[in-house]
Amino acid sequence: MFRRPEAVPFAFVAESDRFRSNVTPPPRERPSVSQLMGRTLVGLTVVSGLVGSLLFGLPALDTGQSAAHSQRSEASDGR
Numbered sequence: 001m002f003r004r005p006e007a008v009p010f011a012f013v014a015e016s017d018r019f020r021s022n023v024t025p026p027p028r029e030r031p032s033v034s035q036l037m038g039r040t041l042v043g044l045t046v047v048s049g050l051v052g053s054l055l056f057g058l059p060a061l062d063t064g065q066s067a068a069h070s071q072r073s074e075a076s077d078g079r
Helices: 009-018 033-061 064-079
Strands: none
Touching: none
């Protein structure tokens, strides 16, 4: 581990813990209307993609038990 060759006074270390800068950062720029519309469009595209993949993916996840059940019920009704 690196050790300093000179001693550091404790008061200096304690003072550095509560040091606050007197330089204020510049104010944040407000996004323009076109930036807001672009962010909204990207968000809507992502959400619609997720919803679309869910709608198209649900039939693929179907186990087919409902189709087999309906065939059995039709066969039992026909007897």
